[in-house]
Amino acid sequence: MTRIGGDLVVETLRALGAHTVFGLPGQHALGLFDALRRSELRLVSARVENNLAFAADGHARVSGEVTPFVCSTGPGALLTLASLQEARESSVPVLGISSQVPVAGLGGGRHGYLHELPDQQASFREVVKSVHVARTASQIPGALRDAWVSASTVPCGPVWVEIPQDVLLAPVSLPPITALTVPSRPLEPLPDLIAEASRQLADASNPVILAGGGVVRAGAQEELLALAESLRAPVLSTFGGKGAFPWEHSLSGQSWLEDWHCTEFLADADVLLVLGSGLGELSSNYHRFCPRGRVIQIEADAGKLESNHAALGIHADVKLALAALSVPRREPDGRAETAVAGLLSRVRDRLAGQDLGREQQLLANVRAAVPEDMPTFWDMTILGYWAWSAWPGALHSAQGAGGLGFAFPAALGASVHGPALAVSGDGGAMYGLAELATAVQHRLDVTWLIVDDGGYGILREYLTGAFGETTATELARPDFVALAHSFGVPAIRSTVDDMQADLAKALATPGPAVVVLPTTLRMFAPTHLEH
Template sequence: MSRNGGDVVVETLTALGVSHVFGIPGQHALGLFDAIRRSDLRFVSSRVENNSAFGADGYARATGEVGVLFLSTGPGALTALGALQEAYASGVPLLVITSQVPRDGLGLRRGMLHQLDDQQRSAANVTKSTAVVRHAAEIPSALADAWSLARSAPAGPTWVEIPQDVLLEPVQLPPVTSVVTAVAGRPPRDELVAAAAELLDGARRPVILAGGGVRRSPGGPEALVALAERLDAPVVSTVGGKGAIAFDHPLSAASWIEDRHTTDLLADADVLLAVGTAMGEVTSNYFTFAPRGRLVHVDAEPRVLEANHPALAIHADAAPALRAIAERVRRREPGDGARIAADLRRSVEERLAGQDLGTELGLLRDLRRSVPSSAHTFWDMTIAGYWAWSAWDPQDGEFHSAQGAGGLGFAYPAAIAAAMGSGTRTFAVSGDGGAMYSIAELATARQHDADVTWLIVDDGGYGILREYMTDAFGQATATELARPDFVALAGSFGVPAHAATLEDVGDVVADTFTTPGPAVVVLPAVLRMFSLT
C-alpha cells in the first residue's frame, strides 16, 4: 500500500518522540487511524472527545511531554473544546490534530457531514495557535512548529487541521525521519532583574507567591527554593503551584490561599514576588487581596502581568527569572522566614479548629495516609477537591486539578491517561455530579487495564452549588440529582468497586493500591466547605 498523508502525520509524531496518542476515530479522520495501525504509537481511545482531551492533558502533566490528541471534524472537534480550555488556562502543552472536510468544501456550505462554517475559528479561543494544512508536504513543518509552540512558555494547546483528502491521498515524500523544532526560551530582561533585586534587597518582609508557572518551568522548583533560602522569605503556593516547594520545608507557608491569614501575609509583605501566577480569583481569595507594599510580578504570559495589580512586571519564564534574581540579591542570614511560615500555618489550623470541620479534616487525613506519597492525584471540581486545593500535601507526588478553567469531569480521564504514561498508579477524586461527566471512561480504564483508583464522593447532587445557593438565596435549585448505583455500575464494566464509609474509606482506598487495574471507591458523604474568612 502506498503511503498517504496519514502516514506522514504518524511519521512526524514518531520523529518528535511521541509515544501515546489520545482520541476517538471519526469519518474524516480515518486516514490518521489507519496510519497509526502501521506504527509503534500507542493509541488510547476514550468514549467522549472532551475526555480524550482531558486524558491528553493528564498525560502531559504526569510525563512532562506534549499530549497529542486526534479529533474528527465538526462535533468531535467541538466536543473537546471545554477540556482544551482547561489546558489553555493551566498552561498544559497539547498538540491537537483534527480532520477537516475535503479541501473543495472548506469555507463553503456544501452540506457535507460534520461541516462547519469555520472550524478553525471555533478553536481560536482555547488554543495558542491554529493552522490548516492544504498539502501533505506541509505536514512535517506544521506539526513541528505547533509542537514547538505548545512547549514554549507559556505552554498550551496548539491546533492543526488536515482535510480528509490530504490524509488519504498518496504521497511521494520520503518517509519522515527528522524534524526541525524550535522551543522558544523566555529569559528576563537584565534591567528588570536588577530592579527586582534592588527591591528585594531593601525589603524587610519579603514574601514569595509561587504559581503553576514555577512547577511547569524546567528547574523552576529548584530555583524557587534557592531564591527563597537566599532571601529567607516564606513561600505561599497557589493551587497550581502546590508542590513547587515541599510542604515540610521550613520556609513553606503551604497553600491555604482561601484563608484570611494567608491573604494578610501576602498583602502585608513590603515586597511580594509573585511568580507564574495571574493572582486570579481563587489565588486572591476572591479578589480580597490588596497589596500594601511593592509587587514584583513574573510570568511568561504577558496578558496576566499587572492584570489585577500594578507591579514591576517581568515577562519571563519562571526558572530563568528566579535564577537571575537569585544571582543578584544579597544572601541573608536565616531570620524570621521560617517562623512567619510556621505562624501562618498554626493560625490556619486554629481557625479551622473553631469551625466544626472534623469530618472533612479527618477525610483528608485518612486519604493522605492511604495514598502513596509519590502518587499523582487528580481532583475534580467538587467539595473534596476544593479542600484539597488548600489542605492536600502532595509530598513526593504531584497534585493536579481543573482549577484553571473549572470544568467538570477532569479528574478521572486525566488520571487514567497519567497512569498509562507514568507507569504508576494514580488517584482521582470526583463528586457524584462530576463523575457522570466521565462515567463512560470506566470502559476506557477497563479496556486498557489502567492502574487508577477513582474515589466518588456521593452527596446526591452538585454539593458546592447547593452550598453556594443556600448561602446566597436561602435554598438551592436544580442541584439535586438522580444518579446510578455507582458500585453496581462500575461492576458492570468489569471494574472492581467498593462501598466505603467515612470510618473505613482510608483502608479501602489503601487496599486498591495493592492490586493492579482500575478500581472504584464510592463514599456516601455530605461535606461542607470551611469558612473563607
C-alpha cells in the same frame, strides 16, 4: 503499501518525539487511524471526545511532553473545546489534531458535507494557543512542527491542527519523515529588570514569595528553595503552585489562600515576589487582595503581567529568572519562621472553630493511602476544594477553567505512565462513566474515588448560602458500585472509617478500581476581616 497523508501525520509525530496518541475515530479521519494502526505509536482510545482531550491533558501533565490527540470533524471536534479551555488556562501542551471536510468544502466551496462547520477554525481560535491548517500533503510536516513548537514554547498551551479528509487519504510522494528539529526558544529575562528585582529584594525588610503554577511547570523548585532560604522569605503557594515549595518547611505558609489571614499576610509584605501567577480570582481571595508594598511579578504569559496589580513585571521563564536573581544571603534570625508559625496557628484556630475535623481527617486519610509519588487528579468537588488548601504536595485539578468531569479521564491519560488516582463527586463522576470501558480495554491502572453526596455539593452550599434553598442540585444517580462491576471493574462501597484501608487496597491492586464513599462534606467558611 502506498503511503497516504495519514502516514505523514504519524511519521511527523514520531519524528517530533511522540510515543502515545489519544484518539477517537470518525468518518473524515479514517486515513489517519489506518496509519496509526500500522505505526509504532501507542493509540489509547476514549468513548467521548471531551474525555479524550482531558486524557491527553493528564498525560502531558505527568510526562512533561507535548501529547497529541486525534478526533473527527464537527461534532467530535467541538466536544473537545471545554477540555482545551482547561489546558489553555493551566498551560498544558496538548496537540489536538482534527480531520476536516474535503478541500473542496473549505473556504466557501461546496457545502452539505457531513459534520461540516462554516468555519471550524474559528471555534478554536480564541480557546487554544494557535491554530494550524494543512491543505496539501506537503504542508503536513510543517504544520505539525509549528504546532508542536507552539505548544511546547513557554508559556505552554494547547494547539489545534486541521487536515482535510481527502488529504489524509491521498497517496503521497514525499519521502518518509524520520527527523525533525524542534527549535528551543528559552524565555530569558531582561538583565536590567532582573537587576532591579534583585535590588528591591535585597533592600526588603519583609519580603514574601507567592509561588504559582509557573514554578512547577518550569521545574524551578530548587531555585525557589535556594532563594527563599537566602532571603529568609516566607513562601505561600497558589492552588496551581502546590508542590512548588516543601509543605513542612519552616518558611512554608502553605496554601490557604481563601483565608483572609493569608491574604493580609501577603498584603503586608514590603516586597511581594509573585512567581508564575497572574494573581487571578483564586489566588487573590476573589480579587480582595490589595498589596500595600511593592510587587515583583515574574510570569511567562505576557498578558498576565500587571493584569490585576501594578508590579515590576518580568516576562520570563520562572526557572531562568530565579537563576539570574542575585541577592545576598541573610543570616537566620527567626523572624520569618515566627511569622509563618503565627499565620498557620491563626488558620488552624479558625478551622477548629468550625467543627470540620471530619473533613480534615478524611483528606488526611486519603493522603495516607496514596503513595508519595503517585499523581492525583481532582474534580471540582468539595473534597477537591479542601485539597487545594490542605493537600500537602503537588496535585492536578481543573481549577484553570473550572469545568466538571476532568479528574477521571485525566487520570486515565496519566496512568499510561503509571498508577494514578482520580477524585470526583457523584455529579462530576457522571461526566466520565463511559471511560470505565476505556480503563478496562487498555488495562489502565487508575483508581477512582467517588464521594457520593447525592448532588452537586458545592453548588448546594452556594445556593443555600445565597438564597436559603437549592435548585437543581439534587441528583438521581446510579449505584456506582454495581455500575463499575458491570464494566468488569472491581468496586467497593466504603465508609469514612474504612476509606483509608479500602483506598490503599485499591491503589495497591493493578488495574482499574472504584471506591465509592457515601458522605456529605462541608467547606470551611472564609474569614471576613477586611478593614
